[in-house]
Amino acid sequence: MAVRETLTPATEAEACAMVAEARAAGRTLAIAGAGSKSAVGRPVTADASITSTGLSGIVEYNPEELVIVARAGTPLSEIDAALAANNQALMFEPADWSRLLGSNAGQTIGGIAATNMSGPRRLIAGAARDSLLGVRFVNGRGEAIKNGGRVMKNVTGLDLVKLMAGSWGTLGLITETAFKVLPRAETETTLVIDGADEAEAARLMAAAMGTSAEVSGAAHLPAAISGAVLGDAFAGHGATLLRLEGFAEAIAERTARLKPQLATRREIVELDGAASRKAWAAIRDVRPFADGGDSPVWRISVPPMAGHTVAGQILDAAGGHAFFDWQGGLVWLRLDGNDARPEIVRGALAGHAGSHALLVRAAADIRTRTEVFHPEPAAVAALTERIRASIDPDSVFNSGRRAFNSGRDAA
Amino acid sequence: MQEIAFLEPDPAIMARRGEIVAGLSGLVSADGLVTDPRELVPFETDAFTAYRRVPLAVVLPATTEEVAAVLKYCAAQGVPVVPRGAGTSLAGGAIPQEDAVVIGVSRMTRVIEVDYENRTATVQAGVTNLSISDRVAADGFFYAPDPSSQLACTIAGNIAMNSGGAHCLKYGVTTNNLLGAKLVLMDGTIIELGGKALDAPGLDLLGLLCGSEGQIGIITEATVRLLAKPEGARPVLFGFDSSEVAGACVSEIIGSGIIPVAIEFMDKPAIEICEAFAKAGYPLDVEALLIIEVEGSEAEMDAMLARIIAIAKKHGVKSVKESQSATQAATIWKGRKSAFGATGRIADYICMDGTVPLGQLSHVLRETYAIIERHGLRVANVFHAGDGNMHPLILYNVNDPDEAQKAEAAGADILKLCVDAGGCLTGEHGVGVEKRDLMLHQFTETDLNQQMAVRAAFDPQWMLNPSKVFPLDLDMRKAS
Numbered sequence: 091m092a093v094r095e096t097l098t099p100a101t102e103a104e105a106c107a108m109v110a111e112a113r114a115a116g117r118t119l120a121i122a123g124a125g126s127k128s129a130v131g132r133p134v135t136a137d138a139s140i141t142s143t144g145l146s147g148i149v150e151y152n153p154e155e156l157v158i159v160a161r162a163g164t165p166l167s168e169i170d171a172a173l174a175a176n177n178q179a180l181m182f183e184p185a186d187w188s189r190l191l192g193s194n195a196g197q198t199i200g201g202i203a204a205t206n207m208s209g210p211r212r213l214i215a216g217a218a219r220d221s222l223l224g225v226r227f228v229n230g231r232g233e234a235i236k237n238g239g240r241v242m243k244n245v246t247g248l249d250l251v252k253l254m255a256g257s258w259g260t261l262g263l264i265t266e267t268a269f270k271v272l273p274r275a276e277t278e279t280t281l282v283i284d285g286a287d288e289a290e291a292a293r294l295m296a297a298a299m300g301t302s303a304e305v306s307g308a309a310h311l312p313a314a315i316s317g318a319v320l321g322d323a324f325a326g327h328g329a330t331l332l333r334l335e336g337f338a339e340a341i342a343e344r345t346a347r348l349k350p351q352l353a354t355r356r357e358i359v360e361l362d363g364a365a366s367r368k369a370w371a372a373i374r375d376v377r378p379f380a381d382g383g384d385s386p387v388w389r390i391s392v393p394p395m396a397g398h399t400v401a402g403q404i405l406d407a408a409g410g411h412a413f414f415d416w417q418g419g420l421v422w423l424r425l426d427g428n429d430a431r432p433e434i435v436r437g438a439l440a441g442h443a444g445s446h447a448l449l450v451r452a453a454a455d456i457r458t459r460t461e462v463f464h465p466e467p468a469a470v471a472a473l474t475e476r477i478r479a480s481i482d483p484d485s486v487f488n489s490g491r492r493a494f495n496s497g498r499d500a501a
Numbered sequence: 502m503q504e505i506a507f508l509e510p511d512p513a514i515m516a517r518r519g520e521i522v523a524g525l526s527g528l529v530s531a532d533g534l535v536t537d538p539r540e541l542v543p544f545e546t547d548a549f550t551a552y553r554r555v556p557l558a559v560v561l562p563a564t565t566e567e568v569a570a571v572l573k574y575c576a577a578q579g580v581p582v583v584p585r586g587a588g589t590s591l592a593g594g595a596i597p598q599e600d601a602v603v604i605g606v607s608r609m610t611r612v613i614e615v616d617y618e619n620r621t622a623t624v625q626a627g628v629t630n631l632s633i634s635d636r637v638a639a640d641g642f643f644y645a646p647d648p649s650s651q652l653a654c655t656i657a658g659n660i661a662m663n664s665g666g667a668h669c670l671k672y673g674v675t676t677n678n679l680l681g682a683k684l685v686l687m688d689g690t691i692i693e694l695g696g697k698a699l700d701a702p703g704l705d706l707l708g709l710l711c712g713s714e715g716q717i718g719i720i721t722e723a724t725v726r727l728l729a730k731p732e733g734a735r736p737v738l739f740g741f742d743s744s745e746v747a748g749a750c751v752s753e754i755i756g757s758g759i760i761p762v763a764i765e766f767m768d769k770p771a772i773e774i775c776e777a778f779a780k781a782g783y784p785l786d787v788e789a790l791l792i793i794e795v796e797g798s799e800a801e802m803d804a805m806l807a808r809i810i811a812i813a814k815k816h817g818v819k820s821v822k823e824s825q826s827a828t829q830a831a832t833i834w835k836g837r838k839s840a841f842g843a844t845g846r847i848a849d850y851i852c853m854d855g856t857v858p859l860g861q862l863s864h865v866l867r868e869t870y871a872i873i874e875r876h877g878l879r880v881a882n883v884f885h886a887g888d889g890n891m892h893p894l895i896l897y898n899v900n901d902p903d904e905a906q907k908a909e910a911a912g913a914d915i916l917k918l919c920v921d922a923g924g925c926l927t928g929e930h931g932v933g934v935e936k937r938d939l940m941l942h943q944f945t946e947t948d949l950n951q952q953m954a955v956r957a958a959f960d961p962q963w964m965l966n967p968s969k970v971f972p973l974d975l976d977m978r979k980a981s
Contacts, residue, residue, distance in 0.1 A: 154756035155859045177758055212699060219705060220677045235951045236944065241856040242888040243674060243928035245663045245712040246936075246943055247970065248952040252676065252708020261704075273758035296618040300641065302732040302797075339804040340797060347732075347798065393619045393697035419699050444681050444696025446703075464702040469690050474704050476958035481951065 095138040099145065102226065102234050102265045108140060109263065110232025113486050121259030121487055123163065123201030126188045130205075131258065131462045133454055134488060142200045145265050148172055150240070157223060157240045159268045162200025169199050169269075179274040182218050183209030183370075189380035190387065191451055200264040206256030209374035210307040210333070213299075213416045219255035224268035227254055229261070230482025240268040253477070258463075259488045261481045275335035279345060280307070280366040282320065283330040284357040288312060288398035288414070291330040294352055295417040296395060298332050303348040307333030308417040309373050310398075315413045318378040319369055333370060373415055379424045379451075386430040387422065387451040394419035396442050403438040407431075428453060430460045505552060505934050508968045510599035514557070514580055521580060522558050525602065528570045533608065535559035544585070544603050548650075549593035549935055551851075551899065556583065556597035561608045565683055565691060565721040568604060572719065573689030575602055581964050582687070584715035586658025587629070589650040591841075591852055592933030594662060594714050594969060601967075604719055606657045612636055613722065619697045621680060623724045626657035630664070633725065642727040645672035648929065649838045657720040663712030665929035667837065670887035671762045671796075672728070674929065676711035681724035684710065686717075687960040697724060709955070714931050715966040717959035731796035734762065736833045737806060739813050740787030740820035744768055744882070747789035748863040750816040751886045754793075755859060759808055764887035765792040765837050768866075771844075771881040771894070778843035781836030782829070784820045791886065792837055840883045841894070848879075849899040851912050855919025856890045856928035868918050869893050876911040878904070890928035891919065917942050932970045940972055949975055 097119070099105035112119050120136035122128060124143055142163035150159040153176040160169060166184060173179050184207045188195060197207075203225065208217035215221075224238030238244060238251035254264055283294055291310035298305045309331045317325030334344050349358060361369060372378070379387050392400050397418030405412060410425040425431060430452050439445040446464035449457065466474065479485075514521070522536050535541060536558050545553040557580070562568045575582050581601040588595050597603050609625035615637060616622070622633055622644065630651040633644040647666035648654055654664065660682065665674040672678070681695030694710070695701035710717060741747040744766075751764055767775065767783070767790045776783040783790055795805045810821060824830040844850050857865045866882065869891075873880040879896040893915055897908035916926050916936065920943045926936045940949060953971055957963070 152858075152860050154752045156755060157858065206700075206705075216673060216677050217700065219708060220673060229951060233947050233951070236948050237952070239856075239923075239925045241858060241890075241924050241928070243665050243669055243856045243885070243890040244925045245929055245931050246925040246927050247932065247940065247949070248716075248956055249663070249676070249708055249712050250952060250955060252705040252711070253955070255708070256705055272760060276758070299620060300617060300729050302641075302729050304731075304797075337801070337804055340801040343798055343800050391698045391700040391702075393621075394699075395618045416699055442696065442698070443693065444698045444701050446698070446701070466703050467693075469692055470694070470703065470706070473686075473692065473706070473958065477704060477706075477709075477955055480954040480958045 097138055097140040098143060099140070102145065102228065105140065105145070105228045105263055105265060106232045106234050109228050109230065109486060112138070113230065113232060113484050119486055121263050123198035123204070124165070124195045126193045126195040126197050127191065127201065127205055129191045129193065130450055132457050136488065140263060142198060142263060142265065149266065153178055156271055157268055158271055159240055159266065160199050161266050162198060162264045164199045166197040166199055166202060173271055174274070177274050178271045180221060180269060181211060181215040181272050182221050183211045183374055184218060185209045185374045185376070187376060187450065190376045192382060199267050199269070203255055203267045204257060204259055204264055210309060210370050210415055213308060214304070214306050219252055221270045222251055222255050222267060223270050225251050225254050225264055226266040227262040227264045230484060230486045234265070235262070238268065242270055260478060262487065277338050277341055277363060278333060278335040278366045279341050280361040280369060281332045281345065281348070282324070282359045282361060283352070283354060284324070284327050284359060286328050286330050286356060288402065291328065291414070292395055292398050292418050294330050294354060295332070297352055298348060299417055301348055301351045303334060303344045304336070305332050305348070306335045307331065307370055310414040310418065312413060314411055315378045319372045331369060333366060376422055378413060379422060384451060384453045385428060386425045386449060386456065388435055388447050389450045390421040390423060390435070390439070390445070390447045392419055392421060392439065392442050392445040396445070397421050400438045400442070404435055407434045428456060430456050432460050436464070505938070506973060507554060507598055507934070508973065514600040518557055521578060524574055524578065525558060525560055525571065528574060529560055529562050529567050533561045533563060533567070535561070544588070544597060547588040547590040547593060547595040549591055549596065549933065552593055552596055552934065554597050554599055556601050556603045557599065559603040559605060561605045563608050565685060568685045568719050568721050569689040569691050571604055572685055572687055576688050576964060581967050583966055584661065584719045586655035586661065587653045589654045589658065590662065590933055591854070591930045592927065592935040594931050594933035596934060598968060606655055606721065609721060616697065617642065617727070620727045621697045621724050622727055623722065624656060626720045626723055627655050630654050630656060630659055637727055641730050643730050644725055645678050645728055646675050649841060656723050656725070660711055660720050660723060661713060661715045662929070662931040665890065667763045667765055667885060669885065670760060670764065676708055678726045679707055679711060679723060680726055682707060682710060682720055683722035684718035684720045687962070687964050692718070695724065712931070714933065714970050716956055716970060717965070732798040733802060734794055734796045734830065735802050735806070736792050736794040736824050736830050738783060738820070738822040738833065739791040739793060739818050740784040741789045741791070742787065742817065742819055744789040744866050745863045746816050747791055748866065748886070750813055750818070751791065751862065752859060753812050753816070754809055755887070757808070757812060759805060761793045761805070761809065761887065762796045763792070763794040764885070766790070766882070766884050766886040768882040770879065771840060771883040774843050774847060774881055775836040775840050778846065779832060779836035779839055781832045782822065783836060784822070787819050792833060837883070844881055844894050844896070848896040850894040850896050851908055853891065853893045853895065853912050853915050854927045854930040855916050855924055856888070857919050857922045857924035859889050861922040861924065862886060862889065865891065865918060865922050869915055872911055872914045872918065876907045878907060878911055889924065913939060934969055937970055938972055946975065
């Protein structure tokens, strides 16, 4: 059953009433922001969709307090602009998958929270969930719930903020977010080590992260990928990128300190300011695989040192390409052909506790028959389902998307 | 203000004590079970010493499996359980009740694995916070959260209370530094969450676990993030003529784009108390002191300090004193971290823990002094100015019931002030029993019912740490 109607509440109270009404009528709702990631997960089969786009605007932002409170439907571009005007930024560097997914939609701040979108700096600054200080949301009973707040240290009550971050609309409709922000780095430089293969790159990145140089991004682009990010000069060479950010005085000094500690004879090229920013934006937004097609793209989270072996194992069996962010702990993998091959991808993760693979892109028919979100052990899945039911007892939200193997596959 | 209420112990459970002890004795080794009344005394309270309850028995399991067996037994017998780390809670989070079994993690102290390439340490949950950093220090690494009690407090307790410390502005709190955990649910189910990967799959149960105050499970193992130590660190003392000027200086430093690794604030009473104890070289002729710490190489620290000093001068800073050696730096921090202990030498105190938005620091300080004066008490203020986490220490005499009541009333007024200023009741100590009855000042009943419903997904019978965090009348309605 396709979604027939879109509800666009203009206030939180209106959203509560709409959810309560749907619940009473036994109707299901698909939760959306601007819809840039609606192609992730199984196709949703709700009676109607409810979107936060009508709940828009920055509610409170005093730069010296390092916090921005905004209604969930506020475009990310508006948040970014307000922060940039005060030389601040969201530290987790939210990624933009719209090109990867062939979408023209922008992103909302609520969507960023609900999908826990993070970028390269996640390696040292945490994910969206680490910067998310507070939320307001509408649960499946149609009640407005406040959790967390707008201060950095807060242990008052159970932390439902974390639960909402990355819940992909399966728990409730986020109506307001409070994010921690920090001063934007004054300048940045990226060291590109030329020619390392995946295994050598893993060692180089681990060495860099083990120094006091405060590397804020560590990525590796194999030879077939590097040209798409760094241009012709690197095409055909493996490129290992290490980013340094901070005061101008500090960067030069840290660069000089870091280089000898890498203990490599390979050539090291420095990308300054604009070139560095451009490269990391391409890595963040998965630009090498934003090819306009719908061949399967997996996002795999593993212990950093396992990234290259896991990717190697999958590519040997299934064919395709991979590149690495988060020191190797985030593997982006595009398979040749249309089949998503979940058994091969997830089979390669055995033995790496906590690792998981999300099928970010695939044709709709493939997504319909694939476990898009990573299957969980039975005890955790049972717990997840009890938690979900405690927030949305009548399964009003996002039936069919089947996030998290929660046993509520209504489709 | 009324005395904090505890649940009435269940006489039926108390009457079966012998039988329950016998049942427990088969589940752990003899040295893992404490039943002698004299030996139970050390477990009757935590660092919130105004309240004491001797538990039915204390179990100190050696393994996750033993924890699971004990929980399963208690669940079957209908016996409540109070989890315990090192008992350093300032909010009464580990205070037992007469009909409950305390399960402590103090015998689970093994470091299971240190992995420098992935920068993780996997430990049994009874290891102390500081011992992790001590273990990896020689290799150039550390574990970032550093609560003042770090010498004694356990990782299990840190996770349960989502502990912070002085360096949160840069490094975050426990929830930002935890990658994986093994926990046992009330029914004995063992759950593993996360691992060495940066993101865990599914709902963020690790995030939910942090700060859950022992109400969703008992943590037996943890995988934490290690960080490479900075090249160097230098705390600098800045003395001011008034608290407000110091507060304004903090705002401008942060607003200018500088994020020091720590900004600590002390007012005159706190300076005097800490200096008398630690001989840290704090200036005694100022009304307010900031300890600002910068990190990096010598050149980086010089550059950052130059910018900070320029701002401080604009605010008329009275004295600036840089630490000249590692020993001096350690003494400066010793003074700060011993603030609670040193205060305890001169008076009884209760320590508040509200957090406020950074722009509200001056207002909240001013109102705090007004509240204290209204109640005819004294206060020493020492807090994490960089993250807005206030710690007014309200001084009183525990043997004077009238003064004790005044102190609790003043504390409640201060916490309400923090909430009304846009902040929260507790930044890092937790709700425990201490702030339980103030929760409805920060949350609506609907908010709390939702939190309790999520909690009940883990412990439907409300057996784990039952009289904590949520107002008792809400609890009971939930249970009925």
